[in-house]
Amino acid sequence: MICAVPYLRDKEIRTIEAGETIDDKNLKILQGIKNHYDIVCQIAQEKIEEYERLGYKNIPLIATGHLFAARGKTVEGDGVRDLYVGNLVQVSASQFPENIDYLALGHLHIAQTVSGKEHMRYSGSPIPMGFGEAKQQKVIVKIEFSQNGKTIESIPVPTFQHLERLRGSLETLTERINELKEAKKSIWLEIEYDGNATSGTVRERLAEATNGSEIEILCIKNMRILNSVLTVKESEVSLDNLTPDYVFERVLENPTLDEKSRSMLKHCFEELLKSLAETDINAK
Numbered sequence: 001m002i003c004a005v006p007y008l009r010d011k012e013i014r015t016i017e018a019g020e021t022i023d024d025k026n027l028k029i030l031q032g033i034k035n036h037y038d039i040v041c042q043i044a045q046e047k048i049e050e051y052e053r054l055g056y057k058n059i060p061l062i063a064t065g066h067l068f069a070a071r072g073k074t075v076e077g078d079g080v081r082d083l084y085v086g087n088l089v090q091v092s093a094s095q096f097p098e099n100i101d102y103l104a105l106g107h108l109h110i111a112q113t114v115s116g117k118e119h120m121r122y123s124g125s126p127i128p129m130g131f132g133e134a135k136q137q138k139v140i141v142k143i144e145f146s147q148n149g150k151t152i153e154s155i156p157v158p159t160f161q162h163l164e165r166l167r168g169s170l171e172t173l174t175e176r177i178n179e180l181k182e183a184k185k186s187i188w189l190e191i192e193y194d195g196n197a198t199s200g201t202v203r204e205r206l207a208e209a210t211n212g213s214e215i216e217i218l219c220i221k222n223m224r225i226l227n228s229v230l231t232v233k234e235s236e237v238s239l240d241n242l243t244p245d246y247v248f249e250r251v252l253e254n255p256t257l258d259e260k261s262r263s264m265l266k267h268c269f270e271e272l273l274k275s276l277a278e279t280d281i282n283a284k
Helices: 022-053 170-181 199-210 223-230 244-252 259-279
Strands: 062-066 102-106 112-114 117-122 139-146 149-156 162-168 187-193 215-222
Touching: 022 062, 117 149, 162 170, 170 187, 170 199, 170 215, 187 199, 199 215, 244 259
Parallel strands: 062 102, 102 117, 162 187, 187 215
Antiparallel strands: 112 117, 139 149
16 A cells, blocks of 8 residues: 655645744644644555455555655755755654555655664665765665565666766866776766866866766866855955856956956956846846
């Protein structure tokens, strides 16, 4: 018997009251999730008992869910988001009915149990959802039920596309790329460059390093420029008063850019802003 519970939206499992606090809201969401599973699993249990009276035996109760379980593990950059915006709702194992024989959860990408309970699991994503998951062994979970109980087995998923995240100077990156080329297999790369060379030089050197191989660079992040833009020194600057012009001016402070390059980039940026403003019907 399968209780196919989808993602439970906030408005479907709680009522809104004037003056309620964030804690009140969180408690209502958790109680709403618990109530939903209690009702659904009670209906399923009644159906199981009905079938057992007809002679069917050992019918397991399997439930699904799309939620964030307490102490669930994630990795940076995996794209996992909060399901209930503005709160820290995480569902504990104790909130699910005890008559569930197996709970199959979705949302988290890492294969894991819920609070150490073997019959409550995330199987995880079958393929990496980002470079942060490149080193993970992906699995599918096989459950077999019999008169003697159940067996749970994690089956490794073969790697069909290799991912690598590399970080360092140009010398470090090219050396690592040369090592990867020896494997003679298709590899997608995310590069985090932390040296002082210009972006054009970095791209050119890395393109030369991967030439003639099955290695493909999907993303290059210049960490020094990113950090210089995101590290705002002026205490009076906040997200509320940051403007595209201000952020771009910070980028132009890059010491590796000469005056001619700055002038050209600024002109292109102004043309781009103008084009966006002309095509955006909501622009002020």
